[in-house]
Amino acid sequence: MQNAIAHFDVDQNLKSYLEFQTYPFSLSPNYFPQIENATSLELVSIKSQSQINEEVLHHLPNLKMIITRTVGTNHVDQELCQKRNIKIATLPNYGSQVVAEHALGLLLCGARNIVFANKDCQNGQFAYQNFLGSSLFGKTIGVIGMGKIGQALTKLLQPFGMQVLAYDIYQDQKIAQQLGFSYKPLKQLLKTADFIVICASLNGETQHLLNLETLALIKEGAVLVNIARGEIIDTKALLKYHTKFKAICLDVVDNEAHFDKTNQLLSLKNIVLTPHIAFYSDKTIKTIGEQTTLLVKQFIKDHTL
Template structure:
């Protein structure tokens, strides 16, 4: 019998694209909902599930899926999946390690340029028929220092683009590759020094217990005064209250965020009445709300990856991962079954 595959968080065009490329090889089901404990019944009986980042595949979900053999997440990150429980159950996990390196890097520079040249207030003012230049003076990127936190595939694209703007580049990464530094013409610094000397700080680190709140209320005061901070990686890297404090005290000149701490909590206002809202989550949500209406803050809705080319690469890689698993030659494995 053909393998049964369930795709969650799927848009209509994605369903058509997948069926067009895998027709006849598998038995499919497509769901617009994320996979959670509330929707787990939909996933029962499937050999493979393919979620995106808003699914919450924890122990309570996995224990109800005895037929599950593989999770093919359509993302680079996999913090929405309980790896420990999957390992115990012999469930293999694959991800999409490379799909939007240039895409996210381009969005990063879109945020940098929008802040450095005050694009949003310029557009909004002009739309009101006001062509006054007062308060709209920006600054050149040429000759400025950009601090790149995380020199993985996305960070490396950012470094290359920064050189195109004739910026100086410093990098913080837990793994130092001096050959890479030589080839891409940058200098490694520890995090505190990077924050002290950088005019632009761009975050491209994974989220884990070691990187939680790596930008926080302590080290925000060590930043170069007037710097701008960009986060297109994971919201939990930055303590929201540190951003509020940094902006209110004039430490930060601007903030560009494609991800926010506890993102997704306020899709509907009635969620505020849910028992799941702790006081801490509510505080973060309200602080984020404060940031939304500042002229020196730009927040985009986790959209950095979202180009036509990148989302197609996500599907192509996911389908290849599923085929490789079924054929007994797994690839892009985060967790490989014994």
């Protein structure tokens, strides 16, 4: 099995928790010349930067299992994997709390101008007059996607005294009652909320959920946070409506693999960006490593005569 298992998109922090071959790059055709015994691989573990499609699978004729160290699977061609009898495993429970913490951090950065004020201080300007903040207390926040991350964020928000509205196609009224939020139609939420946080998974229904029509509904001076997937926001539409926001705080962007200094989002004065680090903490890296290793061991057990 030594040559049959490999992990991709692995940094030094995660590497210490994984057995077998690790690579720092994504699983993509450009890197296949650097992969040892690619045709012998039976199991690979990846992150969302690896796009598993027909071209990639063509180089992996013996692949039996993909472990994606993510909650979502939108980067994996599931239909093609099913045709080839390739099993797909995810890690659905590794970091909801940590991601929610990052969402709260971005929310506070946007509301209180923390990043923008820091830039002034770094440039030798120590003046408060340009950074009037927005208090969270008594305001309305709209959470798009009330799954595990949305629920964790709602719990973190309780001391702030905010009214929490939620949009989700799957509604759990028992959870809503327990956590003290109410479900609303998307358009009503967007029109009402002072702060909006996207926690939804990416699928056919949520891709470009925030577009020209829906972004137009959001009130002036709102703070927008996205810690889910970049493709949930139509970037072209966001560029058109960016001036209506007090702050746009994104941990994810569309087409992250090709992000560079020419990205148009960097031209916005009210943008706060972090490079998809909401999940990335000491606790979650340990959990990801341990859960991935358990899946690998089970695979070996199932495929060893």
